[in-house]
Amino acid sequence: MAASYKPRKGDKSGAASDSPSQSTLIRRWGIRAVLLALIVGLYQWANTINDRFYILTPAELNETVQHSLKLAADLNTDPKTNASLIISTLVNQLADRHPEMSWATDIGNKRDWVFNNAGGAMGSMYILHASITEYVIIFGSAVGTEGHSGRHTADDYFHILTGQQSAYEAGDLTREIYNPGDVHHMKRGVVKQYAAAPETWALEYARGWIPLMLPFGFADTFFSTLDLITLYHTVRVTGKEMIKNLLIGKI
Template sequence: MVDSYKPRKGDKSTSSSQSETSALRRWGIRAIILALIVGLYQWANTINDRFYRLTPEELNETVQHSLRLASELNKNGDSGTNSTIIISTLIDQLVERHPEMSWSTDFKNKRDWVFNNAGGAMGSMYILHASITEYIIIFGSAVGTEGHSGRHTADDYFHILTGQQTAYEAGDLTREIYNPGDVHHMKRGVVKQYVAAPETWALEYARGWIPLMLPFGFADTLFSTLDLITLYHTVRITGKEMIKNLLIGKI
């Protein structure tokens, strides 16, 4: 009578088979998790518009009104710089038009300004409002910058306040030009190269799932500048604003 075969301890064929089965199981689990994440993201994109409080059209109307008011103040001999007058007037208008929202308004406090390195471009920003589905900031550069826009899961609207921004998509042979009062809409999923002239400042409004934009904003710091102090302050200010808004019911 022939004994049934029993693999000996350390049998290489059995060990290899078990290893292959384990690897297939791991990859199967990863594929399921990835499919769930993609499905969750697609579903989330069908509901995020119910959490928006702002619209690009209304913001541009506010920007236009603020530019006119700032121009009048300049004519009447206001001693501040043009950028300062415009930003101050704009913030006052936003607070007045949206008292239901939480705003940071002390833009003259340098401690709440932070540099941002992303896509090779460097600028500084002041966060006016940040929640899970919307953020609105003052962003720009006193010396100018250029870089990669990023391929985002949110729509990004640059309302130009001062200076000039130019951009183009791959394949375009002429540039897009945006001057004060213009809106540069960087659509979700679309990537551009952009340039900001010296002393270009914009009201930047993003709407979508904002946390998914953060890795792009942190990558240059982690792998290039290693400016961990700036990273700390960026996380501190952004986290503070998002948590504050969640506590008052703003997603």
């Protein structure tokens, strides 16, 4: 005699019980689509107002760079100290021209110089100014580096101080070359491979929503170098400068 089976209360069988119903899935993906659309819309709206918060301009910065380069050339400085003279002159001029912004000017303080690993490239940087919509840093490498530029939501301007930087976009068969005094404009949304020769240093200026650039700057730490001490100092210095500028009304 065949045994009979009576399902217990609450016992569910079949594939349908092991996965959400079709209506639940549709609802979940619908919510995600709405959230994504809101984020994209918010980003597009934010990009229509961020220019009202800019104080610096690439043209003015390059004028200051050119003055610093000319001073170093006129003094016929030793190449080993040339970068130090250019950078110190540049930093002092920026702080004098824009007292309405908070600047870090103690470039001799090694504690505030930090390594940066991003897109496979490695360099060191000193954060001169950091706010929500603008940052200005000295960035480069004494030994040279090469990597992925990142695809950013801000415009990035490399004002070359010493050495040489080269770059190209996918599909280009020749490289772009930037020497002291030149400006390499990395437009937002554009991605390149770039390389810096040994002892290349630049004044890097970014304008846009700066916090959205930070994940790219931190990713290599979490997935490659695991250098949490450098990450701590990067967050410490960046946060300190952003807060100082917010307190004086600089967004």
